[in-house]
Amino acid sequence: MNTLDANRREFLKTSGTALAGAAVLPGFLDGIVRKASVPGALADTPTTLISDCAWCGSACGMKATVTNGALTFVEGLPEDIQGGGKMCAKGKAATGYLYDPDRLKYPMKRTNPVKGVGVDAGWVRITWDEALDLATAKLKETIEKNGRDSVMILGLANPDVWARFQNCIGTSNRFDHWDECFLANRVVSTNVIGGFVWGHDFANAKYIVTFGWDVVGKSKVVWARAVTDAKKKGAKIVSFNPYKAAGTSVVADEAISIRPGSDLAVVNAMIHVILAENLYDKAFVEGLTNFPQYETEIRAHFAPYTPEWAEALSDVPAETITRIAREFATHGPAIAPIHKKTPSANYANGSETTFAITILNVLAGTIDRPSGRYFPRTHTIPGIDAIVPPPAYPTKSGVDIVGRHRHPFLKAVGSGMFSCLADGLRKNPGKIQMGIITRYSTMAFPNPPEVEAELKKIPFTVVCDIFPNEIIDLADVVLPSALYLEVSDLVARDHHAPYKMTVVRQPVVPPQFETKPLGSILLAWGLKAFPEYWKNPDGTPINMGYVLDEKTKRAGLGANFAEMKAKGFVKEVAPFVPRTTFPTASGKINIYVKAFADAGFEPLPTWKQKRDVPSSQYPFYLLTIIPPMHIRNTTENNRITNEIKGTNEVFINVQTARGLGISEGDTIKVRSRVGEIQVPARLTEAIRPDCVLVPHGFGHQSRLMTAAYGKGAKDAILVPGQSMDDILARKDVGGAACIMDAVVSIAKA
Amino acid sequence: MSTYGFLVDLGLCISCSACEAACKTWNNVPTGRNVRWRRVIDQVIGVWPQVSAYGVSMACNHCADASCVKACPSGALAVRAADGIVLLDKAKCIGCRYCESVCPYGAPQYDATEKKMSKCTMCVDRIDAGKQPACADTCPTGALQFGKLVDLDRKGVKQIPNFAEPSYTNPSIRFVPKEG
Numbered sequence: 001m002n003t004l005d006a007n008r009r010e011f012l013k014t015s016g017t018a019l020a021g022a023a024v025l026p027g028f029l030d031g032i033v034r035k036a037s038v039p040g041a042l043a044d045t046p047t048t049l050i051s052d053c054a055w056c057g058s059a060c061g062m063k064a065t066v067t068n069g070a071l072t073f074v075e076g077l078p079e080d081i082q083g084g085g086k087m088c089a090k091g092k093a094a095t096g097y098l099y100d101p102d103r104l105k106y107p108m109k110r111t112n113p114v115k116g117v118g119v120d121a122g123w124v125r126i127t128w129d130e131a132l133d134l135a136t137a138k139l140k141e142t143i144e145k146n147g148r149d150s151v152m153i154l155g156l157a158n159p160d161v162w163a164r165f166q167n168c169i170g171t172s173n174r175f176d177h178w179d180e181c182f183l184a185n186r187v188v189s190t191n192v193i194g195g196f197v198w199g200h201d202f203a204n205a206k207y208i209v210t211f212g213w214d215v216v217g218k219s220k221v222v223w224a225r226a227v228t229d230a231k232k233k234g235a236k237i238v239s240f241n242p243y244k245a246a247g248t249s250v251v252a253d254e255a256i257s258i259r260p261g262s263d264l265a266v267v268n269a270m271i272h273v274i275l276a277e278n279l280y281d282k283a284f285v286e287g288l289t290n291f292p293q294y295e296t297e298i299r300a301h302f303a304p305y306t307p308e309w310a311e312a313l314s315d316v317p318a319e320t321i322t323r324i325a326r327e328f329a330t331h332g333p334a335i336a337p338i339h340k341k342t343p344s345a346n347y348a349n350g351s352e353t354t355f356a357i358t359i360l361n362v363l364a365g366t367i368d369r370p371s372g373r374y375f376p377r378t379h380t381i382p383g384i385d386a387i388v389p390p391p392a393y394p395t396k397s398g399v400d401i402v403g404r405h406r407h408p409f410l411k412a413v414g415s416g417m418f419s420c421l422a423d424g425l426r427k428n429p430g431k432i433q434m435g436i437i438t439r440y441s442t443m444a445f446p447n448p449p450e451v452e453a454e455l456k457k458i459p460f461t462v463v464c465d466i467f468p469n470e471i472i473d474l475a476d477v478v479l480p481s482a483l484y485l486e487v488s489d490l491v492a493r494d495h496h497a498p499y500k501m502t503v504v505r506q507p508v509v510p511p512q513f514e515t516k517p518l519g520s521i522l523l524a525w526g527l528k529a530f531p532e533y534w535k536n537p538d539g540t541p542i543n544m545g546y547v548l549d550e551k552t553k554r555a556g557l558g559a560n561f562a563e564m565k566a567k568g569f570v571k572e573v574a575p576f577v578p579r580t581t582f583p584t585a586s587g588k589i590n591i592y593v594k595a596f597a598d599a600g601f602e603p604l605p606t607w608k609q610k611r612d613v614p615s616s617q618y619p620f621y622l623l624t625i626i627p628p629m630h631i632r633n634t635t636e637n638n639r640i641t642n643e644i645k646g647t648n649e650v651f652i653n654v655q656t657a658r659g660l661g662i663s664e665g666d667t668i669k670v671r672s673r674v675g676e677i678q679v680p681a682r683l684t685e686a687i688r689p690d691c692v693l694v695p696h697g698f699g700h701q702s703r704l705m706t707a708a709y710g711k712g713a714k715d716a717i718l719v720p721g722q723s724m725d726d727i728l729a730r731k732d733v734g735g736a737a738c739i740m741d742a743v744v745s746i747a748k749a
Numbered sequence: 750m751s752t753y754g755f756l757v758d759l760g761l762c763i764s765c766s767a768c769e770a771a772c773k774t775w776n777n778v779p780t781g782r783n784v785r786w787r788r789v790i791d792q793v794i795g796v797w798p799q800v801s802a803y804g805v806s807m808a809c810n811h812c813a814d815a816s817c818v819k820a821c822p823s824g825a826l827a828v829r830a831a832d833g834i835v836l837l838d839k840a841k842c843i844g845c846r847y848c849e850s851v852c853p854y855g856a857p858q859y860d861a862t863e864k865k866m867s868k869c870t871m872c873v874d875r876i877d878a879g880k881q882p883a884c885a886d887t888c889p890t891g892a893l894q895f896g897k898l899v900d901l902d903r904k905g906v907k908q909i910p911n912f913a914e915p916s917y918t919n920p921s922i923r924f925v926p927k928e929g
Contacts, residue, residue: 073774076887086889092770096780219765221889228761228890245793245802247763251890253928257798628765639780640773644766653797686793686802707781 050077050568052503053091054484055631057198058082058222058495060091061569064485064508071098071485071508076221080503080569082493083221089629089641091221096638097466097483098512102706104468104480105513107131115456117442117473118701128514128524131477136528138460139169142434149173149397150431152458155438157415159489160383161519161544162438168530170394173401173432177444179416182340184351184734187409189338191593192358193367194583197375198494200337202226202235204371207327207334209238210248211263211357212343217247219628222495223337227251236331238324240266240316243623243651243693245686254324257688260621261347261610261741262314267336267356268605269310269318270325272302274363279329281365285591288580289362294592301604313607333371334364348611350736355593356605362589368579375579376497379570381490381555387547390533401428403724408599410727410735418445419737423723425454435461438518439481441469443633443697446719446739447674464521467637468704480515487517490551490564501571502557504564519544601733608730611741612720614690618672618743620656623693624715630697636708637700647712648698649682652746653689657681660746667749670694672742674720677713678749692746694718718742751813751833753871754898754921755885756905757806760928761892764789764804768884768893772808775872775883784858786869787884794910803927805909806893808884809856809869810920811835817848817857817868825866826857833921834871842866853913854920898923 046067052059053074060083065073074094078085097103109131111122126134142150153174157163166174178186186196202208202215203226216224228251231237239252242260249255258266274280275298285291291298307318307325328334336357338344344354366372402417402424404410410417417424422445425432435458445451448470455461455474463475466483489505511517516524526534527541534542549560558564581587597603614621626632629644636642650668662668666681670692679694687693698712719742727735772778772787787808794801815835818826825841826848828834837857842865848857849866857868872882880886885895894901898921905923907915912924 072777075883083889087767087771087887088889089766089770092767092774092887095774216763216890219763219767219889221767224763224765224889228892231761232891244798244800245764245791247765250763250803251761628763629767629770640770641766643773643780643783643785644769655797684793685795685797685800687797689797 046072049506049508050504051485051508052491052505053083053087053094054505055090055635056220057493058220059491059493059503060087060221061503062087062091064094066508069509071095077503077569079571080501081496084225086221086225088219088221088224089644090631090635093635093638093640094485096640097635098485098509100467100637100639102468102637102704103513103515104465104478105515106480107514108478109134110476115474117452117470118703119473120703121473121475123478128516131479132525132528135462135477135479135525138434139529142460143169146433148394149399150433151436152401152432152434153436154440155436159518160385161522164384164390164533165522165526167390167393168526168533170396172396172398174414175402175417175421176415177418177440178413179419179735179737180345180444180739182344183410183413183416184344184736185338185340185354186413187734188351188354188358191595192355192362192590194589195375197373198339199374199376199497200226200335200339201371201374201496201498202335202337203229203233205230205333205335206235206371207331208235209240209324209328209334209336211240211267211336211353212346213337213339214241214246214248214625215337215339216251217625217628219247220495226496236327242621242688242691243625243686245684246625247628256316256320259313259315260623260691261349262310263343264349264353264356264605265305265310265313265607266316266321267353267360268302268305268607269307269321270328271356271359271363272305273307273322273325274329275299275302277326279326280363284365285363288582289589289591290586291591298592298604305607328360329364332364333366333369335366335372336360337373344734345737346740348730348732348736348738348741349608350738351732351734352602352605352608354734359591359605362591367589368582370576370578374498376494377499377574377576378494378497379492379500379502379555379557381492381502381551384542384547387550387554388536388542401425401431406724407728407735409733416735416737419722419739420724420727421445422447422450422454422721425457432458433460434458436464437461437471437475438464439466441471441633442474443470443700443714443716446716446721446737448714448716449675450721464518466515467634468702469633470700470702472702472704479521480513481521482511482515482517485509486511486515487519488548488561490548490555490557492555498576499572499574501569502555503569504567506565596733601731611738612673612743614743618745619690620744620746621691622672622715622718622740622742622744623687623691624696624740625693626697627695632697636697637705639707642707645695646698646708648679648695648715650679650746651682651684651687651693653687653691654683654685656689657683660748662746662748669747669749670718670744672718672720672744675717677715677717679713692744718744751811751898751921753832753834753876753895754811754901754923755808756894756896756901756923756925758892758894758925759803759805759909760925761890762789762804762806763890763892764791765889767887767889768806771883771887772869775875776870778867779860779862782860782862784860784867786856786858786867792911801927804892806884806888807854809835809871810854810918810922811871812918812920814917814919816851816853816918820847820851822847829873834873834876835868836870836873837866837868839863839865853917
């Protein structure tokens, strides 16, 4: 029996043979064996706890069933309108993460000084104290000798405890994946509607048009459910996508093929039609936007973007564009969702595409309206700094190796720029002396080999993670973090929040092995490295339980966290009152963004070609998708989701393949100007003949991920990175990462 | 005669595989043995650009004339008299794989570790507790539905392209074909 493949009930039946696995799974087996050895313990009544699924930002409420101390099953929380009682494959596979035998189990340090992805680090187990003492000594020494900016953080700016720790370090070299996701959308939305919002109300829409963003295929339950609910109620769904097996195209009434990267042309042409025929929502546009002030400029701007012009760029017939534009404006309420990755990060024109789609929604008059993109109504949960105010933080230089400070809008957000990181490290040799990396694989970057080559030059790197992905091979010290199933928090969601609601996150089982929640790790590390910031005024260490109690109380969720745990889920159903002013400087929506013009950018979405276009050498557009049962670079080692989809392939149109003598299953060399991968051919009629598609998330090279290791290939190897010079040269207001902006050749290996 | 069945609405199945993950975790089906009681089979019909793409979530169809039951020499496979659910008694299974060879749907699967067959129970334990099978219970879009066959007959048809001829085993599955 493969004990590493253990699942709970299966294990209980065969505990005798599985005991050999005890050394591998100490925490988990300890619990099971101890309980199972007590007569009658197996008759324990299963306990059900309310918590949330943390795999995506929608954080569906869930009920976790715990039997004999082990998590056995999770199911959706029906009263929560995110999941509505449903969960996706990623959420359902909870036991696969919790009991993944490959999890990082205890702090470790490297003994092999040679770093490289796929090179054995020679890990040895150390205690938490040793690990944090080592990390603290290096951190203090680095800051003292080389300054705060010589420490680089790859990690999000949240949660609040992590932000506090980052502020203690005081580096401006903090980067995250935002540019590959929604950074362009954030910059555009902040300047147009006054804020970046996740809220989309699909279920009340009568007309839904998607450009590039496969809102359904992403399989976030909240949106897959809402879009299909709208469909059941008779809404029309139109999906523009070069791949017709994408989820949204599957459920769409019309799945329209479009040339990759030309969405902007079609959207601008739709705006052209709606303006020319005066089909926009007059009360909304004339009353709540700056359209009256800039009407001349706006009409003049869109006048040349005719449907005929867009047809030549997009291959979408002009009459189709005209018809969809009219339907969108008159068969509403209508929504054109705009979220993350696609289309805002895929191509060099992502910011403009996002800008145009945002304007399309404004013209439909559905911003912050039922059926539209709206500002979520959420509980305000204070951060740790509001509860235990810190001493003044060190001042940040505001200058980073990537050059965000050279771009007014990217400087203002201060996030992102994974797409420029290799370039930034290369241009600043020796600048970064220490790295701290939380929850990122090198697979999260375009052209991973390029960034790996730079990251391994950093003299000392601390990685805090749950699973041993590729980044571990470049680390010096590893801190094992607990899973969402093992920690406490309050989660006010914003993906679909027409009224306030918060779900509890609580440990359904204690942290396995020697893992610790991120908050506990940072508190312990903070007390060593920056003690004055991690103590109360009376000198005692901050009590995270107290912080959680205060958060609960101040957010109005209960007297303390214990009460919130008992409630599980709090909702305050209230009527949705649409905004009549928006959080912009003028209180009105900016269709024409003067702030962009003032800073030397285009004030309206202006046509721009994507970066890489097909040539005789590289004749095919590269498409990628994240398969719906996976979270990018994260869930591939889960035994359950890995079995559903454990590797990748290249999807090629049947006619295209025939022309090249390619048959189903042939090994194919896919080559771009920066790299080459080999994957098997999968022939399909569902893709444009000038495109090939390689699903993302496969090709893990960490040998410690025993289920995912060596299966498939990284699509990102084909995608060029970029620099801040590139972004500034194309006057890209949102710094799109171009994560799908590549062209390739294909040939039999 | 089958009381219960599944219905797959092809216009709603997005191949997210939540059904398979739910099946796996509720029933504790071991991973790594290529034993997958429920799977989504991706279909693409037509020639580009006139194509219709969809997923078909498929498990044991608990056929009224189950070929697996007829083929089983050990009596391990049997139909539950009350409602027609086809169940495998592992204690009786001799791992001869006859059922595997006669099932048109690949429902009984061989577990090489146990040297026995393994198959969907329609979550009979959940049905007996008044719940939906785990797969249909979690389906985010409502593409996979569970219900009484008499009700499903009003909603769907018996045959779609590439599906084995239903008159052979009389499977308890219905489909809402995809429009367009």
